[in-house]
Amino acid sequence: MTELGRGCSRGCRFCAAGFIYRPPRLWSGPAIIDALQRRPQTIDRIGLLGMEMAEDRVIDEIIGYLRNQDCSLSFSSLRADRISPPLIELLAASRIRSVAIAPDGCSERLRRVINKNLSEEKLLEAAVALTTAGIVHLKLYVMVGLPTETQEDLAELVRFIGRLKREIDPIGRDRGRLTELTLSVNSFVPKPWTPFQYCSYGGLDPGEARAAVSSQPAIKRLRERIGYLRKHLGRLPNIRLKTDRPERILRQAILARGDRRLAPALIKCALRGGVLKKSLHEIGLTAHQYAVRPRDDDEIFPWDILDHRINPHYLYDEYRRAFSEKSTAACRPDRCRSCGVCGNVR
Ligand code: SF4
Numbered sequence: 533m534t535e536l537g538r539g540c541s542r543g544c545r546f547c548a549a550g551f552i553y554r555p556p557r558l559w560s561g562p563a564i565i566d567a568l569q570r571r572p573q574t575i576d577r578i579g580l581l582g583m584e585m586a587e588d589r590v591i592d593e594i595i596g597y598l599r600n601q602d603c604s605l606s607f608s609s610l611r612a613d614r615i616s617p618p619l620i621e622l623l624a625a626s627r628i629r630s631v632a633i634a635p636d637g638c639s640e641r642l643r644r645v646i647n648k649n650l651s652e653e654k655l656l657e658a659a660v661a662l663t664t665a666g667i668v669h670l671k672l673y674v675m676v677g678l679p680t681e682t683q684e685d686l687a688e689l690v691r692f693i694g695r696l697k698r699e700i701d702p703i704g705r706d707r708g709r710l711t712e713l714t715l716s717v718n719s720f721v722p723k724p725w726t727p728f729q730y731c732s733y734g735g736l737d738p739g740e741a742r743a744a745v746s747s748q749p750a751i752k753r754l755r756e757r758i759g760y761l762r763k764h765l766g767r768l769p770n771i772r773l774k775t776d777r778p779e780r781i782l783r784q785a786i787l788a789r790g791d792r793r794l795a796p797a798l799i800k801c802a803l804r805g806g807v808l809k810k811s812l813h814e815i816g817l818t819a820h821q822y823a824v825r826p827r828d829d830d831e832i833f834p835w836d837i838l839d840h841r842i843n844p845h846y847l848y849d850e851y852r853r854a855f856s857e858k859s860t861a862a863c864r865p866d867r868c869r870s871c872g873v874c875g876n877v878r
Contacts, residue, residue, distance in 0.1 A: 533579040533581060534564060534568060534578060534579065534580055534581065536558065536559055536564060536580060536581060536582040536583060536585070536594075537556060537557055537558035537559055537585060537586065538553060538556070538557045538582070539553035539554055539555060539556040539557055540556055540582075540584065540585045541556040542584065542585055542647075542862055542863075543647055543850075543860050543862065543863065544648050545645075545647045545726060545728050545851070545854050546636070546646055546675070546720060546723065546726060546728045547726060548723040548725060548726055551725045551726050551727075551840065551842060551847075552840050554840065554841070554863070554871065554873040555865045555873050556585060556863050556865065558582075558585065558586060558587070560590070561589065561590040561593035561594065562593075564590070564593075564594055565597050568594075568597060568598075575603075576601070576603050576604065577603065577605070577626075578605055578606070579605075580605065580606075580607045581607075583609075583610060583614065584610070584614065585862075588614065588616065591616070591619065592616065592618060595616075595618045595622050596618070598622060599618075599621075599622060604622075604625065604626035604627070605622050605623065606628065608632070609631075609633065609634060610631060610632070610633055610658075611633070612635070612650055612654050613650060613654045613658070615657070615661050615662065620661050620662070620665045621665075623665045623666075623667070624665040624666050627666070628666075629666070629667060629668050630667065630668070630669035630670075630671065631667050631669075631671070632670075632672075632673065633670070633671070633673075634672070634673040634674075635650055635673070635674055636674060636675055637675070637685070638676070638681065638685045638686050638689035639686075639688035639689065640652055640688070641685065641688075641857060642678055642685050644857040644858075644859060645678065645679060645680050645854045645855070645857055646854065647854070647859055647860055649859050652692055655692070655696075656695065656696060656699055659696055659700055660699050660703065662711075663700040663703045663704060664703055666707075668704075668710075669711065670711050670712070670714070671713075671714045671716060672714070672715050672716065673716045673718065674689065674715065674716070674718070675718050675719070676717055676719060676720065676754060676757040676758060676761075677719050677720040677735035677750075677753065677754050677757065677778075678720050678735055679728065679731045679735060679854060679855070680735075680737075680855065681735045681757070683760070686757060686761060690761070690764040690765060693713070693765055693768070693771070696713070697768070697770075697771070701770075710770050711770075712770050712771070713770065713771045713772070714771075714773075714774060715761075715765060715772070715773050715774070716774045717758060717775045717776070718776055719733075719734075719754050719781040721733060721781060721785045721788050722785065722788065722789065723788050723789075724788065724789060725840055725847070726847070727847050727851040727853075727854060728851065728854070729789065729827065729833065729851075730826060730827040730829075731851075732750065732823075732824050733747070733781075733785035733823040733824055734749065734750020734753045734778070734823075734824060735750075735753055735757075736749060736824065736826075741824050741825065742826065744820060744824055746818065746820050747782055747809070747818075747819040747820045747823055750778070750782075750823065750824045751778045751779050751782065754778035754781075758775045758776075758778070762775065782809070782819055782823055783808050785819075785822070786808060786812070789822055789823070789833075789834075790834070792834070793815075793817060794812075794817070794822075796815050797811040797812045797814070797815055797817065798811075800814065800815075829844075829845075829848040840873070841872055841873045842871050843872035846871040
C-alpha cells in the first residue's frame with residue numbers, strides 16, 4: 533500500500549477529513565516512484581491510497597511506472613473525472629472486477645451544493661470506460677438528506693440510473709456478463725469542522741428544523757427519500773440497492789455534534805442497554821437539539837476547543853456558498869490563504 537498524500541485538497545463541504553487534515557500534503561511523482569522502487573522485489577501488486585486528490589500528471593507518471601514494471605494495481609475508490617485511458621488500460625491488465633465511485637449527491641445541482649462538482653456526463657463516461665475495461669461490479673455511493681435536496685434531485689438520480697444502464701448493459705451483454713450496479717444510499721450526517729456543521733440532520737431547511745419539536749420530521753423525510761428510491765430502483769434487474777435506517781443513523785447524528793452533557797445518557801445506555809433518545813429525555817435533553825436544530829454563525833461549538841487553524845468564518849462562508857451552488861477551487865497550498873491554514877504554521 534502506498535499513500536499519495538495526506539488530507540484532501542477537494543473541499544467537499546460535508547467531509548470532515550477534507551477539513552480537519554488540512555493542509556493537504558501530496559507526495560511528488562518522483563517521491564512516490566522512489567518509494568515504489570524500494571519495495572521488496574516479490575511484490576507486483578500495488579495499492580494506491582488517495583487517488584482522488586493526486587494530480588493527473590502524478591497519476592500518469594505512476595501508471596507509466598507500474599506498467600513498465602508489470603505491476604498490477606488496486607485502490608479503494610476513484611474520482612469519476614480522474615479516469616484516463618492509461619488508467620483504464622492498467623485496470624484491465626490488473627483484472628480488477630469491482631470499482632466504487634462516489635457521486636455523493638443525487639443530482640448535478642446537489643453536487644454543486646456539496647462542492648463535488650461531478651457532471652452526469654463525467655459519471656457516464658467513467659461507468660462506460662470501467663465496464664469496457666472488464667469491471668463487473670460498479671458501486672455508487674450517494675447521500676440523502678443533503679441541504680436543499682428536493683424530490684426533483686432524487687428523480688434525477690432515478691433518470692440517471694436508467695440512462696447508465698442503457699449505456700453499460702449492451703457492453704456487458706456483448707461480453708457475456710452484465711455489470712452489476714450497487715447503489716449505496718446513506719443518510720447524510722452533519723459533521724463538526726465542516727461547512728455543513730450548521731445543517732440539520734434529515735435535510736430539513738432551517739425554518740422547518742426550527743419549527744420541528746422532535747427528530748421525527750427528519751426521520752420521516754429521510755424514510756420518504758429512501759422509500760422513493762426503493763420504489764423506483766429497487767425492482768430493476770441487476771441493481772442492488774443498499775440503504776440505511778435513518779432512525780439508527782440518528783444516533784450518529786447525535787454523537788457527531790454532541791457535547792459533554794451527553795455523557796450521563798451514554799453511561800445509562802451502556803449500563804442497562806436501551807435507546808439513546810430515551811436516555812437523553814430522562815436527563816432533559818433531546819435528539820432534536822443535537823441532530824436537527826440548525827446552527828447560526830454565532831453558535832459556540834463544543835469542538836471550538838480544538839484548533840485546526842481553520843477560520844470559522846471561512847466555514848460559514850462555505851456553508852452560505854453551498855446555497856448559491858458556488859464551487860470552491862481545490863486547495864493550492866503554495867498560493868492560497870483562504871481558510872487560514874496555509875501560511876499560518878505555528
Ligand atoms: S489555505 Fe487554501 S490551500 Fe491551504 S488548506 Fe486552506 S483552502 Fe486549502
